[in-house]
Amino acid sequence: MVESALVGWSRLQFALTAGYHWLFVPLTLGLAVIMATMESIYVVKGDEFWKKCAKFWMKLFAINFAVGIATGIILEFEFGTNWSNYSWFVGDIFGAPLAIEGILAFFMEATFFAVMFFGWGKVSKRTHLFATWMTGIGAAISAVWILVANGWMQHPVGMEFNPDTVRHEMVDFWALVTNPTFISKFFHSVFSGWMTGAIFVIGISCWYLLKNRERRFALSSIRVAAIVGIVGTFAVMFSGDSSGVHAAKYQPMKLAAAEGLMDGGERAAFSIVPGVEIPGMLSILATHDINGYVPGINNLLDGYTTPDGQVFPSAEEKIERGQTAIAAFAEYRELKDSDSAAAAEARRVLDENVDYFGYGYIDSREELVPNVGLVYWAFRVMVGLGCALLLLMVVVLWAEYKKRLPDMKWLQWAALLSIPLVYLAGQAGWIVAEVGRQPWVIEGLLPTKAAVSSVSVAAVQTTFFIFVAVFTLFLVIEMRILIKAIKQGPQVEQE
Amino acid sequence: MITYEFLQNYWWFLIALLGGLLVFLLFVQGGNALIFLAGKNEQERELIVNSTGRKWELTFTTLVTFGGAFFASFPLFYSTSFGGAYWVWILILITFVFQAVSYEFQSKAGNLLGKKSFRIFLTLNGCLAPLLIGTAVGTFFTGSQFMVDKGAVGNIASPVISRWANGWHGLEAVAEPFNVGFGVMVMCLAISLGALYMINNIDNNKLAAQLRKSLLVSFGLFLVALLFVLIKLLTMEGFAVAADGVVVMEKGKYLHNFLQMPAVLALFLVGAVLLVSGVVMTLSKKEFKRGIWLSGPGTVFAVMALFMIAGYNNTAYYPSSLDLQDSLTLANSCSSEFTLKTMAVVSLIIPFVVAYIAYFWRKMDKKSLTTEELNSSEKY
Known part of the structure; x- marks a missing residue:
């Protein structure tokens, strides 16, 4: 009998690891673009100032990068240590992108990171610039493959269930890499990294302005970062829009939970906060049609028929x-x-019902509903902060363009204080994506309780608390080191 | 003709190659094990940390890719071993996690625990990671107590396929002397490779002399452990897969595997000769520094051969000592033919990856590391 406590602690441990990992990865993705842009300017213009700018952000990049790697390796192996049933049941599909990530992306990052960090003076300027870009591209390629895997978990495609080997088997690799859920998820995640990097750089630069030091460095960094951040945020918005459409198609319960929508229908309203709604807006967002039908939680549980006659079964069915x-x-x-x-007849029955295989492990309809309050508010935090941060970056860029930023102390403070907010937005995004799809590890096919390893609850509790202590220690140390390095500054002003 | 069986063997070859490369790259760990033993003062310790520190990510990445490749090609191993031998893998991971941050943190202001603590973490990872990995690989030959029942998926209340049969979850492997001997062998080998690498990579005569002393001791211990492991390996009962798929115990199975696969035996012997030559030449000629480039490839070949006798020639590579029929073989634990084929296409990129790593490795290590360089450029 799989204990519910085991499932709960295993989920908590994975959420902890993924949450910590996602603190470090977005900065890697975003900062890589910013420092590579600065180094490109250096190579083109030959101005040593830009080299020093790039080197300063590289220093912070390296401190952050190490902790991202540390949390990342735990994530990879937790698929086996804590979700062993999952590893076999879908390993035929899920393992492949993970291996490709290692071969294609990780070696690229590892090799070029060393060249980028230690290669000044050892390789030519252009080779060094190439290495810097390749480090960032490696990080983005790494995101491609892990999100191919994650996108497949949210919307499984390109596979068939094989009862002889007792697993889902890949039959169409192309379907995996063109999975629309993956594509929107990839752009949404990577460009949210650009936002994180941009806000990080703008916030720290504004701190220098508040302290009245490193002025040229700060303003130059703000210019580069704000452009990267604004481009990134628009890409986040577009990919977020398509994510919503895909959720409506493939994960309607997630969308209903994110909206707190109990009873849906046509011209569904979008809830800004409880009690404040925009009529028809949810239909537009979910279906790109104001008359589009959006099912609510009750519809999904009771079963429903769309206006065009499509019938969807109830939870019980x-x-x-x-x-x-x-x-x-x-x-x-x-x-x-x-x-x-008789076996052939059993096989026929299985094939007829295989799309609902995972539902067989579900005890009651309540299990099919994720934590609505958490997903609803996480969604609002993500979108609200995303919009506020876009506004901030636009205002900062405008103020810098008008040469008024150095005098706008309130804006500098706002930018500095926005650093934790961009992380909060990123974490909220992952809560929407991952809590929103509960109880499924693989949508409709494998619930968490059929995916866990057979280890004791005490063992998972022990490792959970070990990881809490270790990751928190690393986070505290990283923040202390980053703060010291920032206080020390890039020291380019004497140039 | 690319058959399913060919693809299984091809992927086991890649696993063996990655395993060999991983053990070679454990020179990073081995080098770190010597931070306080060979490094007598701050200057020398800094050289050691910065020498291994420029390669640690390759070792780390190889470990991750080794795991990923196992997941992709033999997912039942991933699910059975990682989910079962829980504590062994968690311990290995924790040592690597501490290593990952220690380079970056150790000399930075504000690191809370001080430089020495992070170097101790590096040293602990340097000793424990090869020891534990070696011990875990030892169970490929001695077996583990697990059961596999794929039909469990049909049991709604308890659908877990792989289960470990004891509460030690992998720690029980230390009760088997062969496993511990295997772990000690890998640890001593890693330290020897670490010393060899740094003799070549660092330009400091005093440190080189200390590293040669460490090499002498670690390689001596390695030879003792190797002898123990080889005698046991070649005389022990192995897990053979009969023609009808039934797993049976066979006396001298691994010796038979060597004899029935002469190419693998040759690979092992060439590896062993290269490995020993690198060390002997380094120890006998004071001016000879390139031992790592003999012993390193030698390690890759020898380790590959060990993986091959564990998995090829109708052998269960991850045996269950609880129920022989639950043992994992290449055929019963691999991915589908389509996935193995798709991944085989992807694997064609590996030579390209190896080539650019080699190119930049050469470019970065053209000149040996000196204290002067550390004082005038980026360093950990």
């Missing part, structure tokens, strides 16, 4: 069909060597 599929699977396994006709 899905659970029943899932149980039928699992029973047929067990029967097939039992009979396949002894009674081929």
Whole structure:
């Protein structure tokens, strides 16, 4: 019997690791673009000032990079240590992008990071610039493959269930890499990294302005970062829009939870906060049609028929069909060597119901609803902060363009204080994506409780608290080191 | 003709190659194990940290890719071993996690724990990671207590396929002397490779002399452990897969594997000769510094051969000592033919990856590391 406590602690441990990892990765993605842009200006213009700018941000990049790697390795292996059933049940599909990530991206990052950091004077200017860009591109390619895997978990495509090997098997690799959920998720995640990098650089630069030091460095950094950040934010908005459309199509429960929508329908309203709604807006966002039908949580549980006549079964029917599929699977396994006709019939029943296989493990309809309050508010935090940060970057860039930024202390403070907010937005985004799809590890096919490893609750609790202590220690140390390095500054003003 | 069986063997070859490269790159860990033993003062310790510090990410990445490749090609191993031998893998990961941050943190102002603490973390990772990885790989030959029942997926209340049969979750491997011997062997090898690498990479005569002393001791211990492991390996009962797929114990199975696969035996012997030559030449000729480029490839070849006798020639590479029929073989634990084929296409990029790593390695290490360089450029 799989204990619910084991599932809960295993989820908590994975969420902890992913949450910490996502503190460090976005800065890597964003800062890489900013410092590579600065180094490009240096190579083109030959102005040593830009080299020093790039080197300063590289120093902060390196401190952050190490902790990202440390949390990343735990994530990879937790798929095996804590989600062993998952590893076999879908490893045929999920493992491939992970391996490609290692071969293609990680070696690129590892090799070029060393050249970027230690290669000044050892390789030519252009080779060094190439290495800096390749470090950033490596990080982005790494995001491609892990998000191919994650996108597939949210919207499984390109595979078939094989009852003989007892797993889903890949039949179409191309379907995986063109999965629309992956594509919007990739752009959404990577460009949110650009936002993080930009806000980080703008915030720190504004601190220098507040302290009345490193003025040229700060203003130059702000110019580069604000442009990167604004471009990134618009890309986040566009990819967020397509994410919403894909959620409506493939993960309607996630969308309903994010909206706190109990009873849906046509011309569904978008909730800004409880009690404040924009009529028809949710239909526009989810279907790009003001008359589009958006099911609510109750519709999804009770079953519903769309205006164009499509019928969707109730939770109970899905659970029943899932149980039928699992029973047929067990029967097939039992009979396949002894009674081929009966086994063929069991196989037919299984194939007929296989799309609901995961529902067979679900005990009640309530299990199919994620934590609505958490997902609803996380979504609002993500979108609200995203809009506020875009506004901030636009105002900062405008003020810098008008040469008024050095005098606008309130704006400098706002930029500095926005650094934790961009991280909060990023974490909220992951809560929407990952809590919103509960109870599924693989949407519709494998719930968390059928995916865990057979280890004791005490073991997972122990490792959870070890990781809490270790990651928190690293975070505290990283922040202390970053603050010291920032206080020391780039020291380019005497130039 | 590319058959399913060919693809299974091809992927086991890649796993063996990655395993070999990983053990070679454990010179980073081995080097760190010597921070306080060979590094007698701050200047020497700084040279050691910065020498291994310019390569640690390659070792780390190889470990991650080794894991990823196992996941992609033999997912039942990933699920059974990582989910079962929970504590061993968690311990290995924790030592690597501390290593990952220690380089960057150790000499930075505000690092809270002080330089020495982070160097101790590097040293602990340097000793424990090879020891634990080696011990875990030892179970490829001695077996582990697990059961696999794929039909469990049909049990709604308890659908877990792989289960470990004891509460030690992998720690019980230390009760088997062969596993511990294997771990000690890998640790001593890593330290020897670390010393060899730094003799070549660092330009400091005093430190080089100390590293040669460390090399003598570590390689001596390595030879003792190797002898123990080889005698046991070649005489022990192995996990053979009969023609009907039934797993049976076979006396001298791994010796038979060597004899029945002469190419693998040759690979092992060439590896061993290169490995020993690198060390002997380094120890016997004071001016000879390039031992790592003999012993390193030698390590890759020898380790590959060990993986090959564990998995090829109808052998269960991850045996269950609880129920022989639950043992993992290349055939019963691999991915589907389509996935292996797709991944085989992706693997064609590996030579390109190796080529650019080699190019930049050469470019970066053209000149040996000196204190003067550290004082005038970026350093950890």
